[in-house]
Amino acid sequence: MKKLIEEIVARCSALINGCSSSQKLDDVRVRFLGKNGEFTGILRGMKDVPPAEKPIIGKLINEARASLENFLKAKESELAKAELERRLASEKIDITLSNDTEIGSVHPLTLVKNEIVDIFIGLGFSVQDGPEIETDFFNFQALGIPLDHPARDMQDSLYVSEKLLLRTQTSTMQARTMLSTKPPIRIVCPGKVYRADDDASHSPLFNQVEGLVVDKNVSLSQLKGTLEMFAQRFFGKETKVRFRPSYFPFTEPSVEVDCTCSVCGGKGCRLCKGTGWIEVLGAGVVNPVVFENCGIDPKVYSGYAFGFGVDRMAMIKYGIPDIRLLYENDVRFLKQYK
Numbered sequence: 566m567k568k569l570i571e572e573i574v575a576r577c578s579a580l581i582n583g584c585s586s587s588q589k590l591d592d593v594r595v596r597f598l599g600k601n602g603e604f605t606g607i608l609r610g611m612k613d614v615p616p617a618e619k620p621i622i623g624k625l626i627n628e629a630r631a632s633l634e635n636f637l638k639a640k641e642s643e644l645a646k647a648e649l650e651r652r653l654a655s656e657k658i659d660i661t662l663s664n665d666t667e668i669g670s671v672h673p674l675t676l677v678k679n680e681i682v683d684i685f686i687g688l689g690f691s692v693q694d695g696p697e698i699e700t701d702f703f704n705f706q707a708l709g710i711p712l713d714h715p716a717r718d719m720q721d722s723l724y725v726s727e728k729l730l731l732r733t734q735t736s737t738m739q740a741r742t743m744l745s746t747k748p749p750i751r752i753v754c755p756g757k758v759y760r761a762d763d764d765a766s767h768s769p770l771f772n773q774v775e776g777l778v779v780d781k782n783v784s785l786s787q788l789k790g791t792l793e794m795f796a797q798r799f800f801g802k803e804t805k806v807r808f809r810p811s812y813f814p815f816t817e818p819s820v821e822v823d824c825t826c827s828v829c830g831g832k833g834c835r836l837c838k839g840t841g842w843i844e845v846l847g848a849g850v851v852n853p854v855v856f857e858n859c860g861i862d863p864k865v866y867s868g869y870a871f872g873f874g875v876d877r878m879a880m881i882k883y884g885i886p887d888i889r890l891l892y893e894n895d896v897r898f899l900k901q902y903k
């Protein structure tokens with residue numbers, strides 16, 4: 566019996582030693598220590614052992630079983646450790662690999678609008694917002710453009726109903742502000758405007774910034790000083806500004822404002838078509854008719870106003886040749902302006 570036990574222990578140990586996976590180890594366990602295993606078989610043979618030897622053989626069997634179980638346990642943890650190491654090696658994550666997620670950026674129009682607004686805030690202006698669907702009154706009539714006025718042809722309007730239209734200009738904010746706020750007024754109004762127009766330099770939707778100052782003794786020279794300061798901050802310190810006579814129904818006198826070309830500095834290049842100057846915005850002294858329409862006494866107050874296209878400013882600043890590029894949302898174009 567003793568020999569048989571030693572023989573089984575030796576065979577089982579050899580098999581445990583040779584196991585290369587937990588699965589195989591489990592098979593060995595079942596084969597020797599399972600319900601019908603070889604070792605269990607010996608226990609059944611105990612009934613034939615003479616009573617005097619029973620305690621000795623019983624002790625031997627228990628010790629042999631305990632040592633096999635210990636051996637199995639040790640091999641099991643050795644295999645589990647090896648398996649873990651294999652997995653760690655094969656499933657390695659290389660955290661130094663670059664991550665291709667792209668970070669978004671601000672749209673160039675927003676970038677330019679923010680820059681323009683920031684400059685005017687620095688000059689003491691505050692920012693006003695207003696509706697894009699507007700009444701004929703605020704878009705035209707309050708600004709000195711009655712129903713049959715030929716100036717309506719200057720802007721191709723998009724009507725929503727007989728009396729409502731998509732605002733064609735942020736000048737609407739002049740009347741809205743004057744009717745709701747007492748002077749002194751010093752505001753800029755950035756926003757979207759709409760016109761039935763579509764080519765390389767016109768988009769049916771574009772962006773403007775309107776400016777309005779109303780106070781006692783406001784003059785054309787203050788307008789020029791303010792716009793000069795703005796242009797120098799936006800285009801560069803050397804920028805000069807010139808006024809050309811123009812016509813807008815809501816200003817008198819009206820001017821077209823040019824800046825020296827930011828590319829050639831005034832010498833003449835392709836951007837400025839050889840003139841050295843770039844037309845940037847419309848402006849003027851507030852027409853007394855507008856004051857009267859908005860309940861402000863033109864004998865006490867005077868003012869100036871200006872309005873320009875944000876798109877145009879972005880195109881000049883970044884040399885963008887076609888306004889439609891700003892609305893196509895081509896990521897290759899947009900990501901240049903990070």
Ligand code: DAH
Nearest residue numbers: 734736847848849870871872
């Ligand atoms: N609203 C004009 C336009 O869209 C621009 C403009 C010109 C605004 C003169 C003004 C101004 O405030 O005084 O063409």
